[in-house]
Amino acid sequence: MPRERVELFRQSNTIEKEKIIVLAFEGNDTEQIYFEEFKDSEKFNDELIYLHLLKRPKRNTNSAPNHVFKKLKKEAKDEYSFNEHDELWMIIDTDRWKNIPEIINECKKLDNMFVAVSNPCFELWLLLHVKNISDYTEEELELILKNLKVTSKKNYIDIKLTEILGAYNKSNPKPEQFIPHLKNAIEQAKNLDSKNEEFPTLLGSHVYKIIEKLIKH
Numbered sequence: 001m002p003r004e005r006v007e008l009f010r011q012s013n014t015i016e017k018e019k020i021i022v023l024a025f026e027g028n029d030t031e032q033i034y035f036e037e038f039k040d041s042e043k044f045n046d047e048l049i050y051l052h053l054l055k056r057p058k059r060n061t062n063s064a065p066n067h068v069f070k071k072l073k074k075e076a077k078d079e080y081s082f083n084e085h086d087e088l089w090m091i092i093d094t095d096r097w098k099n100i101p102e103i104i105n106e107c108k109k110l111d112n113m114f115v116a117v118s119n120p121c122f123e124l125w126l127l128l129h130v131k132n133i134s135d136y137t138e139e140e141l142e143l144i145l146k147n148l149k150v151t152s153k154k155n156y157i158d159i160k161l162t163e164i165l166g167a168y169n170k171s172n173p174k175p176e177q178f179i180p181h182l183k184n185a186i187e188q189a190k191n192l193d194s195k196n197e198e199f200p201t202l203l204g205s206h207v208y209k210i211i212e213k214l215i216k217h
Helices: 005-011 030-039 065-077 100-108 122-130 138-146 156-165 179-192 207-214
Strands: 019-025 049-054 087-093 113-119
Touching (some): 019 030, 019 065, 019 207, 049 207, 065 100, 087 100, 087 207, 100 113, 113 122, 113 207, 122 156, 122 179, 122 207, 179 207
Parallel strands (some): 019 087
């Protein structure tokens, strides 16, 4: 039997909200830490929305979009009683997985499941907070899109973030360095999404679509 909505809200120590939004992540650390900090920030519209994060155990390496999709559907949609206003979002990247159109098509079959894709990765969304992307040359933008491994632990975008922030560790990001610049990230992500694609086939991040639903206006 699905859990009653009131039980979910009671667990969160909140009054009844207008909407539940559930997020499931491809990554184990960066996205989860970012959204946990965002949820606790003054920018989050906690008066109207209950935000639930699905956490994948460290030992669970099933991060491919099809596994994230199954986790989101099973642990959220099948476990709680959702109404027509609630939303379930997958946050995934293009840099390793090639079946994103298939996942999007599966989500379309359901009323309230959505996907926010970053190309090449979630770190691009972070970069949009702290850097004007138009400052980069075409050659640099191509390198950002390819996001090749530079060291054993850092890809090209990680290096760019390190240059700007002085240090960057995707296993321990510092959301307080990014969240104050959320407006800049949203504006830049929208500009990159000028074609209004289902997912960015070029450089871009659709994480802004979730943030616009969660942010205080």
